[in-house]
Amino acid sequence: MTKQAVGPRAGSDGVPDQRHARASHNRQRSAYPYWLYLPAAVVYLVIFLVPTVMAFYFALTRWTLFDSTFVGLQNFRDFFAEQNLRIGFANTVIYAVLTSGLKVVLGLLLGVVLTSRLRTRGFLRSVVFFPVLVSTVAVGITFSVLLKPDTGLVNRTLALIGVEGPDWLGDANTALLSVALVDVWKGVGLATVIYIAGILSIPRDYYQAVAVDGGGAWHRFRHVTLPLSRPATFSVIILSFIGGLRSFDLIWTMTRGGPGFTSDTVASIIYKQYQAGFFGLSTAGNVILFVLVTALVLPLNHFLSRRQVAL
Structure with a gap:
């Protein structure tokens, strides 16, 4: 019985399944399962990304602990006007x-x-x-x-x-x-x-x-x-x-x-x-x-x- 060479899995038209090869490459490139990255991603989101977005918003307002008023770029103009x-x-x-x-x-x-x-x-x-x-x-x-x-x-x-x-x-x-x-x-x-x-x-x-x-x-x-x-x-x-x-x-x-x-x-x-x-x-x-x-x-x-x- 003649053994055939093992190669990439082919589709119905004889063309190698590129999606299978890409998925196999991604599995080899990732050292750990993706769910292991989830805790770090949550911490990064909560501690860095969310406060950064909030800071960009509040920079456009005059705010106190209980109130805020949108003023656009006025805060930036005032800050650059500092002597x-x-x-x-x-x-x-x-x-x-x-x-x-x-x-x-x-x-x-x-x-x-x-x-x-x-x-x-x-x-x-x-x-x-x-x-x-x-x-x-x-x-x-x-x-x-x-x-x-x-x-x-x-x-x-x-x-x-x-x-x-x-x-x-x-x-x-x-x-x-x-x-x-x-x-x-x-x-x-x-x-x-x-x-x-x-x-x-x-x-x-x-x-x-x-x-x-x-x-x-x-x-x-x-x-x-x-x-x-x-x-x-x-x-x-x-x-x-x-x-x-x-x-x-x-x-x-x-x-x-x-x-x-x-x-x-x-x-x-x-x-x-x-x-x-x-x-x-x-x-x-x-x-x-x-x-x-x-x-x-x-x-x-x-x-x-x-x-x-x-x-």
């Missing part, structure tokens, strides 16, 4: 770029050190990561005390070596920078953990090849660690940049946007409107912040994704 909004936009971008850049550089350096053969590297990893676990408000209050011009520990320490420290949080030239450095101190631990994971995933064969060619520590870093840890770098950039654009609690705790409006960000401006009882105006500001973050992060993510694929 300190231009400063807030500039500070938001500067803050995000500065904090994300420093977290990338310091996180990479700490990641290299903490994946070396140091005997105390386990303890040092815990020390570096500890600030991430501390409440942001607690960090802000603590550093507000440490950075006081007359009684703060920082200026007292500088005075011991003959340096007169500035009013870190009360000077328009140093307020935003001071908050950004505290943000880096608090968040660099997470960047370091990401880099540690990325560096440990690099095959040891590459380092052995550099050693065989006579390369030293700099060559290992320049030709192996730096290029092969780019996926970790891209992750740190995206996470830190988004966090910087949305930053509010540390800025509000330490400076409340001052002195004047010099350290205001878009998020702190929104909160001030909410405090004043302009709920529709603050909701419109949240929508604008959402659009700003999306407009900046999506092209950045696309650019970094292309660079990663090109590796």
Whole structure:
């Protein structure tokens, strides 16, 4: 009895059933049954999609807890008419770029050190990561005390070596920078953990090849660690940049946007409107912040994704 070759199931006209092949391909592509995704989809719908749609609606109204009046785009006009909004936009971008850049550089350096053969590297990893676990408000209050011009520990320490420290949080030239450095101190631990994971995933064969060619520590870093840890770098950039654009609690705790409006960000401006009882105006500001973050992060993510694929 002659065996026939097994192929795709054919229809009545002899043409392979493309629908069967497509369904089989979809079954192979899906790792889990679709009903397993349902709880996550419900959570995503309730926590993200529904509030987002409601925010876009309430941004077009003047609302209180019990009433709302449709006003169209008036809230957006009023928000863009804020006198300190231009400063807030500039500070938001500067803050995000500065904090994300420093977290990338310091996180990479700490990641290299903490994946070396140091005997105390386990303890040092815990020390570096500890600030991430501390409440942001607690960090802000603590550093507000440490950075006081007359009684703060920082200026007292500088005075011991003959340096007169500035009013870190009360000077328009140093307020935003001071908050950004505290943000880096608090968040660099997470960047370091990401880099540690990325560096440990690099095959040891590459380092052995550099050693065989006579390369030293700099060559290992320049030709192996730096290029092969780019996926970790891209992750740190995206996470830190988004966090910087949305930053509010540390800025509000330490400076409340001052002195004047010099350290205001878009998020702190929104909160001030909410405090004043302009709920529709603050909701419109949240929508604008959402659009700003999306407009900046999506092209950045696309650019970094292309660079990663090109590796």
